Amino acid sequence: MKKQVLFILLLLATYVHAQTDDAKQIEKIYRMALTEGKAYDWLNHLSNQIGGRLSGSVQAQQAVEYTKAQLDSLGLDRVWLQPVMVPKWVRGTPEFAYFETSPGLSTNVPVCALGGSVATPLGGLKAGLIEVKGIEELEKLGTEKIKGKIVFFNRPMDPTLISTFQAYSGCVDQRYSGAAEAAKYGAVGVIVRSMNLRLDDYPHTGSMGYGDTPVDKRIPAAAISTNGAELLSATLKLNPNTQFYLKQNCKQFDDVESYNVIGEIKGSEFPDEIIVVGAHLDSWDLGDGSHDDGAGCVQSMDVLRLLRKTGYRPKRTIRVVLFMNEENGLRGGNKYADMANNKKENHIFALESDAGGFTPRGFSFDCSDANFERIQGWKKLFEPYLIHLFVKGYSGADIRPLKNDGMVLAGLRPDSQRYFDHHHAENDTFEHVNKRELELGAASMASLVYLFDKYGIVPPQKIKG
Amino acid sequence: MKKQVLFILLLLATYVHAQTDDAKQIEKIYRMALTEGKAYDWLNHLSNQIGGRLSGSVQAQQAVEYTKAQLDSLGLDRVWLQPVMVPKWVRGTPEFAYFETSPGLSTNVPVCALGGSVATPLGGLKAGLIEVKGIEELEKLGTEKIKGKIVFFNRPMDPTLISTFQAYSGCVDQRYSGAAEAAKYGAVGVIVRSMNLRLDDYPHTGSMGYGDTPVDKRIPAAAISTNGAELLSATLKLNPNTQFYLKQNCKQFDDVESYNVIGEIKGSEFPDEIIVVGAHLDSWDLGDGSHDDGAGCVQSMDVLRLLRKTGYRPKRTIRVVLFMNEENGLRGGNKYADMANNKKENHIFALESDAGGFTPRGFSFDCSDANFERIQGWKKLFEPYLIHLFVKGYSGADIRPLKNDGMVLAGLRPDSQRYFDHHHAENDTFEHVNKRELELGAASMASLVYLFDKYGIVPPQKIKG
Structure with missing residues (x-):
């Protein structure tokens, strides 16, 4: 009996210790995001120096070059462009x-x-x-x-x-x-x-x-x-x-070449287990695409930077993917999934931010019950940051082509009340994004990525052979 | 044994039935607020036709007259002005x-x-x-x-x-x-x-x-x-x-007379138990006071209207109070509490909205543990509306003078990230209030008032005599 009690106490202690470590790391992430976040500066450039980034446009190409250069400057293990042919539709006068x-x-x-x-x-x-x-x-x-x-x-x-x-x-x-x-x-x-x-x-x-x-x-x-x-x-x-x-x-032209922009930190223990955090780099042409989906891009970029800056060394490979052409073709998302399949890459978790840069309320998860149950156990860690919503549901258009039974897909769920006031319109512009709201989103995403990196996922039930 | 089981089943059935009734009434309130809410129109007038409403100003007086006239038009049981002397400070050039x-x-x-x-x-x-x-x-x-x-x-x-x-x-x-x-x-x-x-x-x-x-x-x-x-x-x-x-x-002048604006629906069963929902009608002079606290005023006014419009007949007396002079004196809040004390009125619940017209996240409660425990039981009813936060804490400056050990005080807790971007500044203006966010706040408040009206409060522990 005594031994069992000791064992249970030990387990409990380990659990409490892990929870405390996690709480500390998440606190570090939030603190860093709110004091030294880069997301807002990056968005300022994407929105105000480049502007609307419709697939095939000069601006889309500028955004590819700018975000690649910024990722290059972060000292990641690898940054590259994945070519993809995209439709080119032009509004005209x-x-x-x-x-x-x-x-x-x-x-x-x-x-x-x-x-x-x-x-x-x-x-x-x-x-x-x-x-x-x-x-x-x-x-x-x-x-x-x-x-x-x-x-x-x-x-x-x-x-x-x-x-x-x-x-x-x-x-x-x-x-x-x-x-x-x-x-x-x-x-x-x-x-x-x-x-x-x-x-x-x-x-x-x-x-x-x-x-x-x-x-x-x-x-x-x-x-x-x-x-x-x-x-x-x-x-x-x-x-x-x-x-x-x-x-x-308006006119549809022939497809042109464009790129997904990808950066990664190689995992120290399980480099073959890949975690993706991403958003789409293209936008409509009427506004500057700040909420849809400049916000998601700069948040995703900052996830890797925040993990690095807080001194965290990922066990698994963490990739940021800025997908091209979500708005009118989904070519980038499909291309990335094709590559992953062809290379037999093992994606365990993918998170997309494509619902605006507003105050984060939680996440929706597309995954097995076993994984969802484990995720529920993490809810408490997010409560101090007013993240309450952990529900099953849709993840994101760009990461959905990656879907398989084993992995976990997730979408950031920001407050949605103002989103469609700006969506795809001339008033989707930088001044409608609040710096803190954007940063809180990036911190929430980084915290979730941290937990998936640290604990992995529950593997799918194996059928006994 | 059989009788006891039956009794428990009966209790359970009553409980489930009550929960379903409550869910239905709350759904009605939200539906009405989001489709036929008046809060946004009222705020448009307060902000764009009247503007900043500093105590003692012409605009403050116009706001008193306008809101009184609007309350008069709602067919409440009684609408009146409570005189109060307020400081008059003028910015000058x-x-x-x-x-x-x-x-x-x-x-x-x-x-x-x-x-x-x-x-x-x-x-x-x-x-x-x-x-x-x-x-x-x-x-x-x-x-x-x-x-x-x-x-x-x-x-x-x-x-x-x-x-x-x-x-x-x-x-x-x-x-x-x-x-x-x-x-x-x-x-x-x-x-x-x-x-x-x-x-x-x-x-x-x-x-x-x-x-x-x-x-x-x-x-x-x-x-x-x-x-x-x-x-x-x-x-x-x-x-x-x-x-x-x-x-x-700038210059401080002698005090001038102003008013709290009050409207009430008389309770059908317990008219002597009073519920107050309120906000402050005065604002600073730089912007038009849309978030601070025009939003709270029009939400409070709409609470009574929404309850009426959904066909609900309150058991207790429900009052909307638009307090004058929260910003630089709190004279209205103090005056109202004095009157309540002098008349030995029994206020059981008071709710204030003075934290902006942003998406509601929940409420903070200043009350006994027994009441807080009961309130926690209502959380589930609010989850479909993404109201998650039920915490102990501060209520509001205007209602705080009413505080006694028996009653419950509460404050609406909207998303706070953007609030201080606008607070007391020239950019606290109408275009920064989102109609749906404002309406969701009014609906949340009306739903909470409904529950307190229906179930009352847990009376303070009596000391055996």
Whole structure:
């Protein structure tokens, strides 16, 4: 009996000691992030010196070069560029739109082309409108009512959902598939209400796809600001014959070469177990991409730097990956996963920050129950930093292609209330990122990476052979 | 045995049923706040039509009239104004300051008078500087080194504290007592680093007091922006003889009459048990007081409206109180408590929102252990709304004078990271308040008020007579 008690006490002591060590290391990380963090300076450069970084643009290339140079300066074990072919879509001259209730009586409305859309004819496009709240209404209306018209998708994000990402998911089909679906019924264009919970004058772009619509049947697609959508909808109720004019001259070019930017610290004990922390380096072109996803990039970069600076020597290999082309192709994420598979690399944990640079609230995990249970045991360590949310859920678009049954994927979950005010719009800019909020995010990420580095993951259940 | 089991099952069923009812009512409140909330519209008026509402100002009076009229329109059982005499301090013409490293070589810096400060002489004040990190350094320096100088208090807020309110508490003695203390050693003025975690160009005002310093010994006190403080400190290291020029013509007038604005719904079962939800209607004069504390006012007003609109009939009397003069006197809070004591009113619960209109994270409670334990049982009801923080702690300045051993006091705890970027400064303005964040705060408050109304409080332990 005595021996057992002693053994239990010993175990307990080890556990308490480990917890205290972990608490100390996490405290160091937060302290460093809040006093000597680099994330905000890096973001300042990315946003204010470079700006919007759409795949294939000069700015995207500048961002590759800048972040590589910064990683080079951190004294990591290896920094490299992974080539990847990306689509190149160019917005062209600013879009222009108005609606006309009677000849000569017109009202301008703020619009922007959706990413991937075709242009209007050179002289613009003018047609009657038909307002719908979703794709499923198209079939009911049929070709007779849609042919020759511009379809106006006007289902707003649901304000009663506490997670604004959930509200976004409930709407984004209009933006992504609206044009392809409306074209089937002879529509000549689509106007989509911006994915924005606020009423304001910013149109929000974002990716759209034509699916298997033949090239000659593709119709232009643009977003309208939420205020514009409200006004247009009210006008249509008064005058269903309102005409809409849209002009945009965006264009899809051939794919061009770009890069994922990668840096790593080699693990001292288990170098073959790889941990990835990442975000996407490309952004839309309207703002400067500070929240989406400059914030995630600079936080990911700072994770490696913070671990280093606090004197921590990782047991496992820790990589920062700045993925190219999340916004309109996911080529970088797919390319990285292909490489990992081809090289039979063993990724045990991947963490993405792609939900804005706001105050971190927690993480969502895509993993086995056994791993999730272990992670729950770490919650207490985060409570002093007001990180409460440890839930199962989505991780991130760029790391998802890495997914396998054994590993753990995770996403940082910042406060989401303001995110869609800025998402893909002209007002996604540096001044809307708060330095402390950004740094707290970086510290939370570094702390989680530290724990996965130290304790590894619970291996998947082996079937007895 | 059987009977006991049945009894327990019955109790359990009642408990589960109550929990479900509560969850449903809280869901209704959130839904209503996020779709038909009035808080944002009210704040728009307070901030953009009225503006900064310093006690004794025309704007403060306009705010009294506006909020009373709005409460009148809600169909409450009673709405009234409680007269209270308040101090009237007026800033006067914009302050002006520069430092001079050699004659003719000067640099302007942004300053503002601290609330309650005396003016400089008409032609301004020019003197050498002595920089300190805190009041305790004054004694060490002594009269010899301080006499005839301007004391520059430059201890920054501690960025490593996760709660920015804690960082504020650790600094604010410089602002409040710096002048009174420095005057003891013959200083001719004080310049205080703004209570702001960000480096920027906004000076932040706030209350200061002269204690028992005789009128003729009172010296002017001003805040300098954080960027200004950094620059001044660096300059002093290079040139300790740098001269500082300050001009301000603020003035304290005689007290004037103002009002607390009060509205109530009479309780249907226990009308003598009173619940207060409140905030302060006055603000500083530099911005429009949107976060401090317009947000809290409109949230408190919406609590009563939301309860009404969701069809809830309160058992207890629920009062909204918009307190006058929190910023520079607390006269409204004290007056309200005096009235409550004089009338022997039984306040069981008071909730204040005075920490900004940001995403609510939870509440802090000032109450007995028995009450705190019961409150912990409500945590689960708030989790779907990402409200995680239920801690013991400070409630709010205006409701604190009500405190007694029996009652529960509470404060809304919004995310605090951005709060001091705006606090008492020119950039505490409407556009920095997010509609959803504000509404989520109102919904959280209404939900907590609902629970206290329904279940009351645990009465204080009676001593057997």
